[in-house]
Amino acid sequence: xxxxxxxxxxxxxxxxxxxxxxxxxxxxxxxxxxxxxxxxxxxxxxxxxxxxxxxxxxxxxxxxxxxxxxxxxxxxxxxxxxxxxxxxxxxxxxxxxxxxxxxxxxxxxxxxxxxxxxxxxxxxxxxxxxxxxxxxxxxxxxxxxxxxxxxxxxxxxxxxxxxxxxxxxxxxxxxxxxxxxxxxxxxxxxxxxxxxxxxxxxxxxxxxxxxxxxxxxxxxxxxxxxxxxxxxxxxxxxxxxxxxxxxxxxxxxxxxxxxxxxxxxxxxxxxxxxxx
Amino acid sequence: xxxxxxxxxxxxxxxxxxxxxxxxxxxxxxxxxxxxxxxxxxxxxxxxxxxxxxxxxxxxxxxxxxxxxxxxxxxxxxxxxxxxxxxxxxxxxxxxxxxxxxxxxxxxxxxxxxxxxxxxxxxxxxxxxxxxxxxxxxxxxxxxxxxxxxxxxxxxxxxxxxxxxxxxxxxxxxxxxxxxxxxxxxxxxxxxxxxxxxxxxxxxxxxxxxxxxxxxxxxxxxxxxxxxxxxxxxxxxxxxxxxxxxxxxxxxxxxxxxxxxxxxxxxxxxxxxxxxxxxxxxxxxxxxxxxxxxxxxxxxxxxx
Numbered sequence: 055x056x057x058x059x060x061x062x063x064x065x066x067x068x069x070x071x072x073x074x075x076x077x078x079x080x081x082x083x084x085x086x087x088x089x090x091x092x093x094x095x096x097x098x099x100x101x102x103x104x105x106x107x108x109x110x111x112x113x114x115x116x117x118x119x120x121x122x123x124x125x126x127x128x129x130x131x132x133x134x135x136x137x138x139x140x141x142x143x144x145x146x147x148x149x150x151x152x153x154x155x156x157x158x159x160x161x162x163x164x165x166x167x168x169x170x171x172x173x174x175x176x177x178x179x180x181x182x183x184x185x186x187x188x189x190x191x192x193x194x195x196x197x198x199x200x201x202x203x204x205x206x207x208x209x210x211x212x213x214x215x216x217x218x219x220x221x222x223x224x225x226x227x228x229x230x231x232x233x234x235x236x237x238x239x240x241x242x243x244x245x246x247x248x249x250x251x252x253x254x255x256x257x258x259x260x261x262x263x264x265x266x267x268x269x270x271x272x273x274x275x276x277x278x279x280x281x282x283x284x285x286x287x288x289x290x291x292x293x294x295x296x297x298x299x300x301x302x303x304x305x306x307x308x309x310x311x312x313x314x315x316x317x318x319x320x321x322x323x324x325x326x327x328x329x330x
Numbered sequence: 331x332x333x334x335x336x337x338x339x340x341x342x343x344x345x346x347x348x349x350x351x352x353x354x355x356x357x358x359x360x361x362x363x364x365x366x367x368x369x370x371x372x373x374x375x376x377x378x379x380x381x382x383x384x385x386x387x388x389x390x391x392x393x394x395x396x397x398x399x400x401x402x403x404x405x406x407x408x409x410x411x412x413x414x415x416x417x418x419x420x421x422x423x424x425x426x427x428x429x430x431x432x433x434x435x436x437x438x439x440x441x442x443x444x445x446x447x448x449x450x451x452x453x454x455x456x457x458x459x460x461x462x463x464x465x466x467x468x469x470x471x472x473x474x475x476x477x478x479x480x481x482x483x484x485x486x487x488x489x490x491x492x493x494x495x496x497x498x499x500x501x502x503x504x505x506x507x508x509x510x511x512x513x514x515x516x517x518x519x520x521x522x523x524x525x526x527x528x529x530x531x532x533x534x535x536x537x538x539x540x541x542x543x544x545x546x547x548x549x550x551x552x553x554x555x556x557x558x559x560x561x562x563x564x565x566x567x568x569x570x571x572x573x574x575x576x577x578x579x580x581x582x583x584x585x586x587x588x589x590x591x592x593x594x595x596x597x598x599x600x601x602x603x604x605x606x607x608x609x610x611x612x613x614x615x616x617x618x619x620x621x622x623x624x625x626x627x628x629x630x631x632x633x634x
Contacts, residue, residue, distance in 0.1 A: 058440075061440060062440045062441070065435060065440055065441060066441065068431075068435050069441065069445075069449050072431075072432055072449070072453055073452045073453070075509075076452050076453050076454075076455055079456070079467060079468070079471055079509070080459070080467075082470075082477060083463075083470075086470065094470075095476070098480065099477050099480055140359075141359045141360050141363060142360065144356045144357070144360065145356060145357045145359070145360035147356050148353040148356035149357070151353075152352065152353035152356075153353075154353040154354060157353075160357060160361060162626075163364070164360075164364070165626060166619070166622050167364060167368060168622075169566050169619065169621065169622030169625070170368065170615065170618065171611075171614045171615055171618045172572070172591075173570065173572060173594050173595060173611055173614055174372070174375060174611040174612065174614055174615040174618075175368070175371050175375070176595070176611070177375050177378065177385075177594075177598050177604060178370070178374035178378070179371055180385075180598075181374065182370070182374070200363055201364065201368055204360060204363060204364060205364070208360060233349075261460065262460035262461060262462075264461060264462055264572070264573035264576075264577075265573060265595075269599060279462070280460055280461070281462075283462045284462055284465075284466070284577050287469075287577075294470055297466055297470075298466075298467070301459075301463040301466055301467060304462075305458070305459050308459070308460065312454070312458045316451070320517055
């Protein structure tokens, strides 16, 4: 019995140590965003701000340029998510329900495409985007992001569709429907949880992307949030409370998804590793 | 015209053709997109790497393997290759160990379900934040006057400019990457741990195996497939990390934290050496493809 209590104590200590390791830096970010800039490096540092203030948030939200970063990230994220879902659903349907030539070859290519380094694509993309007049435009970013979101979305959708019984689409065909109606009337509604996971994962990929947003946009009115956060470091050198406030604000959509849709969030995260 | 036809009763032949063509039509958008946005760019970058003055010079002349020779003999490239190897090896190893430790803690039966759910959510937090946020946050924490140095001062340590000193910078960025990446392993390993049948551990216990032996001979073999595939995926992604380095150190000081990705980026977009940058980008591609080869081979073996 005594060993049990010691074991339980050890586990609690481990759990708390882990929580401090993971959570303290984030608590520090929130705390710093609620401080005056002069208190940021106060010694000794305080986790609970001495002069609690929303000034940093007011400064960030009062600047239209920062709001524009949010707008841009949302426009690109929504467009990428919708396009990815549409194209990936069609492709995954073909892979899960049909036998056709080059099936395994195409599947193989899609899987290995996920390993192509973004930096390798950056130089030719830059050239192509400039050539087609898409530099510093939404369309340039959206098309670029599709390359990275599409393969994963297809692989995930294949696993969701393959899990659905074939009797579902057979029933539609018996009623005189085509494979097209079977897809949209039956499979897609049933696979909605899977589609949600894919949508979340895709949106987050787009929301978090930095390298291409940095390189393929030029003017501040076209920048997305990750680049915007970094720009803040250059502009007002080290207004740390504002930088942290921007970081918190920029993380809100992700946190909302994480808190309220954690199941979908995690199934997107693990689909690539466990199920395959 | 074809649209109109579908309104009439379809001739047998057309219906049959449509049925045969259906799967191709479904994959067509995806294949077309990936081909135009992937095959063309990759051929382009390979082409650039054999030209002299690609992008900047009109009708750039053929340069043979000059760009590859220039890149491979550049000490900064060699340094970035070494840094990348260290960064990836330490990150993957630590992600695995931390992920396993956290997953084991969360797999306990000695703590209630609600506290465990809260702890799990906290452990996942570092993974939730985007790299740009993680990078600026740790710049603040690792500041010479920052809270990390404050906490270490209780251990009698002197203040260190973690990201600004070439002796500590690579370790510091690796630490940040470890902090933000372990939940990826944790989630999958936890899922794996929960599928181990209790009888296996029970049987081992009856045979007199103590906790460590059970962990090594029951838990680890069971998790092995997940560990291998996660490690390879993590190695692929970590070797491509760019944003974290670019925002925290920019590859500096000197070339202390220069990775292959930042080296390539700098060549292209700071020095406008697009041909050499393309050669470097192709080398990065080859490394990633090698890792991807092992990953796919592993998946195929598991599928069998």
